[in-house]
Amino acid sequence: MSDSVSHLIFDVESIADGDLISRVRYSGEDLSPAEAIEKYQAERMEQTGSTFIPYTFQIPIAVVVAKVTSDFRLVDIKSLDEPEFRPHVITKYFWQGWEMYNTPQWVTFNGRSFDIPIMELSAFRYGISIPKWFDDSGYKSRRNRFSTHAHLDLQELLTNFGASRFNGGLNLAAQSLAKPGKMGLSGDQVQSSYDAGGLKEISDYCRCDVLDTYFVFLRCMVLTGKLELEREIELVQQTRDWIEKESETCQACADYMTQFGDWKNPWLVESDTADAAPIETGSTETGPPQTEATKPDESNA
Secondary structure, eight states: OOOOOOEEEEEEEEEOOHHHHHHHHHHHHHOOOOHHHHHHHHHHHHSSSSOOOOOGEEEEEEEEEEEEEEEEOEEEEEEEHHHHHHHHHHHHHHHHHHHHHTTTTEEETTTTTTTHHOOOOOOHHHHHHTTTTOOOGGGGGGTTTTOSSSSEHHHHHHHHHTTTTOOHHHHHHHHHTTTTOOOOOOGGGGHHHTTTTHHHHHHHHHHHHHHHHHHHHHHHHHHHHHHHHHHHHHHHHHHHHHHHHTTTTOHHHHHHHHTTTOOOOOEEEOOOSEEEEEEEETTTOOOOOOOOTSSOGGOOO
8 A cells, every 4th residue: 555645636716816907907097906806806797697707817825735645545635835825835835745746646626727727827926937847748748738647637537628518517526426515615705705804714615625526536536447436435434534533623624524425326225224235135245236248257267
């Protein structure tokens, strides 16, 4: 059993840079940062039905990273630069940590279009060099649009790189597995929470999103044949135990556990009691039963 970190599952929460918005979009109007944000949000609401401002005008205010081993075990979760939450320090820790763990695979949900670009742009903004990420190796480049060895975007996996839409997002994917999904905030509420001084609340929200992403990641590994369903069920239980232990000192984990559910295994049928019984008497299998067509030929054994 290896303890080497092979996957870094992360999520980014960000806020608008009001000064930048004022200078770029409303030059000459002499708007304060708060006024510029309010005006742009009003425009976005009219145009899109949401107050969410494009990432190019945003800076990261909370980044939570889960460390996962090569055998898919969750070993730790960290909120970068907590409790200070300084955007330039968060960005530095993000990229330096990736290099420190020997460039493991990033794992996100919709990170190709938001989380990774905002962290790249933040490195640009704060003068941070990340040559290993910007390696010039053609189609093998870590930033290749269709590369998954350096960055696995679970939404792109589930939609064949955008060939279909994943209506419901991470919230739907997590709740399909009986996990909490969105709790407390939503992405377009982060700005107002920050304005009200809710930095810890934002970080906790981000932490819960990372936990959801981890469980979706495990099921995706089952989907792609990299993990057996029986082992995934074991990992989910181990992680549940870990979250419960963390709940003693982490309010976000305690809140997460209040909504934590058990995925109903369709390969088991419920008995007359509250317990689930195997499909076949005496069987302990948790995965799909074998048919005659799929059973191994024992004549050659």
